[in-house]
Amino acid sequence: MKSTIFSVAALAALSSAAPVKRADAPTDGDILNYALTLEHLEDTFYRDALAKYTVDDFKSAGFDEAAYNRIKMVSKDEETHVSFLTGALKAAGAKPVEACTYDFGYTDVKSFLATASILEGVGVSAYLGAAADIMSKTYLTAAGSILTVEARHSSYIRNTIGQSPFPSPFDNPLSYNEVYTLAAQFIKSCPETNAPLPVKAFPSLAASSSDAMIKTGSKVMLATKGYKVEGKVYAAFITVTGPVFADATATDGGFEVDVPEGIAGQSYVVLTSCNTAATDDTIVAGPAVLEVSA
Numbered sequence: 001m002k003s004t005i006f007s008v009a010a011l012a013a014l015s016s017a018a019p020v021k022r023a024d025a026p027t028d029g030d031i032l033n034y035a036l037t038l039e040h041l042e043d044t045f046y047r048d049a050l051a052k053y054t055v056d057d058f059k060s061a062g063f064d065e066a067a068y069n070r071i072k073m074v075s076k077d078e079e080t081h082v083s084f085l086t087g088a089l090k091a092a093g094a095k096p097v098e099a100c101t102y103d104f105g106y107t108d109v110k111s112f113l114a115t116a117s118i119l120e121g122v123g124v125s126a127y128l129g130a131a132a133d134i135m136s137k138t139y140l141t142a143a144g145s146i147l148t149v150e151a152r153h154s155s156y157i158r159n160t161i162g163q164s165p166f167p168s169p170f171d172n173p174l175s176y177n178e179v180y181t182l183a184a185q186f187i188k189s190c191p192e193t194n195a196p197l198p199v200k201a202f203p204s205l206a207a208s209s210s211d212a213m214i215k216t217g218s219k220v221m222l223a224t225k226g227y228k229v230e231g232k233v234y235a236a237f238i239t240v241t242g243p244v245f246a247d248a249t250a251t252d253g254g255f256e257v258d259v260p261e262g263i264a265g266q267s268y269v270v271l272t273s274c275n276t277a278a279t280d281d282t283i284v285a286g287p288a289v290l291e292v293s294a
């Protein structure tokens with residue numbers, strides 16, 4: 001009953017907060033639909049996996065029943081986020097986007113959980129990056145309440161697969177286009193009735209290293225599969241205080257870069273055309289996701 005009362009009250013508040021817009025920025029309605037796009041992705045991701053894998057599959061992969069049950073709880077949270085954002089958009093007179101068709105690429109329980117860890121981390125970075133553009137205090141509070149839950153999901157799953165649950169004192173914000181670049185790699189198609197979002201995908205970038213555990217000073221390969229980058233580029237590691245730049249050396253199939261100091265946990269790196277800014281105007285490719293050990 002408590003959650004029902006909260007939902008009705010929250011939707012009433014959201015309906016009174018019509019989407020507003022800052023000059024040359026997405027409307028709050030655009031931002032909520034952007035968030036809903038990500039929540040649809042996560043909701044489908046967990047529902048599909050739980051339909052495919054049983055508790056016995058989790059146990060065979062080395063995880064206990066408690067882990068299976070908590071993933072079911074995470075799935076329920078994502079379903080609730082979808083319902084809440086859908087209701088909020090309808091209450092505000094905006095049309096919510098529908099779920100797309102996806103290909104997540106996992107092949108077993110372990111790769112499913114590894115992908116879950118990345119998706120939850122991206123979710124945290126997405127809400128964090130969008131927060132500054134939300135004009136309505138009501139919308140900002142609603143988005144913040146989802147952000148904190150996504151962060152708990154991320155910490156739990158990281159701990160479950162043997163990663164540090166909180167590897168850094170700060171999480172890293174991602175821009176709309178950076179997030180969409182990562183999400184688009186899982187999206188096969190979307191309903192034609194979905195309103196277009198004010199986002200674009202940069203060319204994808206994949207990170208790998210010969211080091212078993214990537215750390216400060218590790219050499220990382222940034223693969224530019226299927227395309228070639230011309231001219232001088234730099235690697236920019238995204239952090240809350242701004243990008244940390246490193247030289248990118250051209251090699252067969254991409255670029256090599258050394259991980260700079262101050263990078264830890266689930267991290268993001270883009271290729272940029274200059275070493276002073278990492279913006280929509282300067283980003284050439286990425287981000288790539290990499291896990292950096294402290």
